[in-house]
Amino acid sequence: MSTPTxxxxxxxxxxxxxxxxxxxxxxxxxxxxxxxxxxxxxxxxGLTADLGKYTDMHVFAEAHPDRFFQMGMAxxxxxxxxxxxxxxxxVPFASTYSVFAARxxxxxxxxxxxxxxxxxxxxxxxxxxxxxxxxxxxxxxxxAIFRGMPSLTIVDPCDSVDIEQAVPQLAASDGPTxxxxxxxxxxxxxxxxxxxxxxxxxxxxRGGNDVVFVSSGLMTMRALQAAQDLxxxxxxxxxxxxxxxxxxxxxxxxxxxxxxxxxxxxxxxxVVGGLFETLAxxxxxxxxxERVVPIALPDEFLDAGALPTLHERYGLARTTIVAKxxxxxx
Numbered sequence: 001m002s003t004p005t006x007x008x009x010x011x012x013x014x015x016x017x018x019x020x021x022x023x024x025x026x027x028x029x030x031x032x033x034x035x036x037x038x039x040x041x042x043x044x045x046g047l048t049a050d051l052g053k054y055t056d057m058h059v060f061a062e063a064h065p066d067r068f069f070q071m072g073m074a075x076x077x078x079x080x081x082x083x084x085x086x087x088x089x090x091v092p093f094a095s096t097y098s099v100f101a102a103r104x105x106x107x108x109x110x111x112x113x114x115x116x117x118x119x120x121x122x123x124x125x126x127x128x129x130x131x132x133x134x135x136x137x138x139x140x141x142x143x144a145i146f147r148g149m150p151s152l153t154i155v156d157p158c159d160s161v162d163i164e165q166a167v168p169q170l171a172a173s174d175g176p177t178x179x180x181x182x183x184x185x186x187x188x189x190x191x192x193x194x195x196x197x198x199x200x201x202x203x204x205x206r207g208g209n210d211v212v213f214v215s216s217g218l219m220t221m222r223a224l225q226a227a228q229d230l231x232x233x234x235x236x237x238x239x240x241x242x243x244x245x246x247x248x249x250x251x252x253x254x255x256x257x258x259x260x261x262x263x264x265x266x267x268x269x270x271v272v273g274g275l276f277e278t279l280a281x282x283x284x285x286x287x288x289x290e291r292v293v294p295i296a297l298p299d300e301f302l303d304a305g306a307l308p309t310l311h312e313r314y315g316l317a318r319t320t321i322v323a324k325x326x327x328x329x330x
Contacts, residue, residue: 017184017185017307018130018187018218018307018311019185019186019187020187023187024187024188025160025185025186025187025188026160026164026185026186026188027184027185027186028056028059028183028184028186029056029160029163029164029182029186030055030056030123030163030167030179030181030182030183031056031057031058031059031060032059032164033163033164033167033168034046034057034059034060034093034167035059035060035062035063035064037167037168037171038060038063038064038067039063041091041171043089043090043091044064044067044090044091044093044171045067045068045069045085045090045091045092045093046060046061046064046067046068046069046092046093046094046095047068047069047070047071047078047081047082047085047092047093047094047095048069048070048071048078048094048095048096049071049072049073049074049075049077049078049094049095049096049100050070050071050072050073051095051096051097051125052068052070052095054097054125054183055095055096055097055123055125055181055183056095056181056183056184057093057095057123060093069081075096075100075101075104075105075108076104076105076107076108078094078096078105079094079101079105079108079109079112079113079120079122080108080112082094082113082120083108083112083113083116083118083120085120086113086118086119086120087116087118091119091121091171092119092120092121093121093123093167093170093171094120094121094122094123095122095123095124095125095181096122096123096124096125097124097125097126097137097139098124098125098126098127098139098142098180098181099126099136099137099138099139099142101122101124101142101178102124102139102141102142102145102146103145106145109122109149109152109176110149113176114149114150114151114152114175114176115150115151117151117174117175117176118175118176119171119173119174119175119176120176120177121170121171121176121177121179122176122177122178122179123179123181124139124142124178124179124180124181125181125183126138126139126181126183127139127142127156127180127181127182127217127268127269128140128142128180128217128218128267128268128269128297129268129297129302129307129310129311129314129316130182130218130268130307131307132304132305132306132307132310133304134301134302134303134304135301135302138302139180140269140270140297140302141269141270141272141273142178142180142269143156143180143245143269143273143274143275144269144270144272144273144274145273146178146246147245147246147273147274147278151175151176152175152176152177152178152246153170153173153175153176153177153178153199153200153244153246153247154177154178154180154244154245154246155170155177155178155179155180155199155243155244155245156180156216156217156242156243156244156245156267156268156269156275157179157180157182157197157217157243158189158190158215158216158217158218158219158220158221158241158243159182159186159187159188159189159190159218159220159221160182160186160187160188161188161189161190161191161195161197162190162197162243163179163181163182163186165196165197166179166197166199166243169197169198169199170199173199180217182217182218187218187221189220189221189224190205190220190241193205193206193224195241197243199244200244200247200249201244201249201252202240202241202242202243202244202249202252202253203240203241203252204238204239204240204252204256205220205224205239205240205241206224206227206237206238206239207238208227208236208237208238208239208261209236209238209259209261210235210236210237210261210262210329211230211235211236211237211238211261211262211263211264211325211329212237212238212240212256212257212261212262212263212264213226213227213237213238213239213240213264213265213266214240214242214253214256214263214264214265214266214275214279215239215240215241215242215265215266215267215275216241216242216243216245216266216267216268216275217243217267217268217269218268219266219267219268219295219316220239220241220243220266222266222316222317222318222321223237223239223241223266223321224239225318226318226321226322226325227239229318229319229322230322230325230326233322233326235325235326235329237325238256238261240252240253240256242275245274245275245278246278248278248279248282250282250286253279253282254282254283254286254288257288257290258290262291262293262325262328262329263290263291263292263293264292264293264294264295264324264325264328265279265292265293265294265295265296266295266296266321267294267295267296267297268297268316269296269297270296270297270298270299271294271296271297271298271299272299274296275296276292276294276296279292280292293324293328295315295316295321295324296315297314297315297316298314302314
């Protein structure tokens with residue numbers, strides 16, 4: 001007698017995509033951009049700490065095996081070696097998970113790389129809530145950890161356009177950089193907005209008379225989606241994308257605020273120490289009296305699970321953004 005079988009539903013929380021069904025995506029934009037840049041610049045080298053496949057560094061490794069270095073599960077060694085390479089004139093891109101860069105190897109990044117102001121580019125995978133593996137892999141506080149480090153530039157890209165255009169600019173910058181990597185099949189969004197990534201600069205993607213969204217990372221994609229949905233409710237939304245968190249382009253962002261409009265920050269990061277507090281500090285320094293409503297992850301360790309469920313639970317989904325704004329507008 002045969003027994004009925006139940007289909008087992010499986011998913012990989014580690015490499016889950018936040019792209020919407022049917023959305024345009026680009027495969028491994030970081031890996032391909034770095035491999036292409038290395039064709040033009042012999043100084044480019046790639047390193048990883050046993051995570052080439054999971055940070056898209058494997059694309060570079062296949063294209064330039066003589067310039068790829070597998071350091072094993074040793075993040076401190078990864079950064080120390082990258083610093084040494086930069087000292088002799090190479091331009092290293094060192095990839096690992098954001099949690100390991102921020103929590104395990106902070107001191108090596110700080111003293112070996114940032115203090116001597118070396119051109120080392122740290123590529124951090126799984127930033128914020130881009131994996132369902134729980135607190136051990138969710139880098140919800142990485143920006144807060146790194147913002148206080150002198151000399152370090154912090155980039156939180158929205159999509160494949162941001163990543164592809166950022167890579168050569170990171171390589172050309174003098175000091176160290178930290179890129180919050182979106183890996184795998186990454187949505188392509190910003191090409192529809194006459195947009196160009198400029199390191200250290202924010203961009204106004206659309207204007208609006210009622211609400212101003214100031215966003216970074218994948219939340220700019222959600223901000224644009226929510227702005228379209230809110231238009232159906234008669235709410236006109238401006239969206240300002242700030243892919244560089246440090247240095248923060250306060251001139252562009254603050255120029256878009258005012259006029260009695262509701263200001264909302266959107267970030268894939270804890271509400272502590274990220275974009276919300278960065279903007280709040282700039283408002284305070286400038287003597288600007290403006291209330292800002294944060295849409296961010298809570299100051300707590302998050303659950304494990306499927307990304308769509310978690311984004312809905314913690315307020316990063318487009319539906320929850322729309323509901324939050326409508327509630328604030330009353």
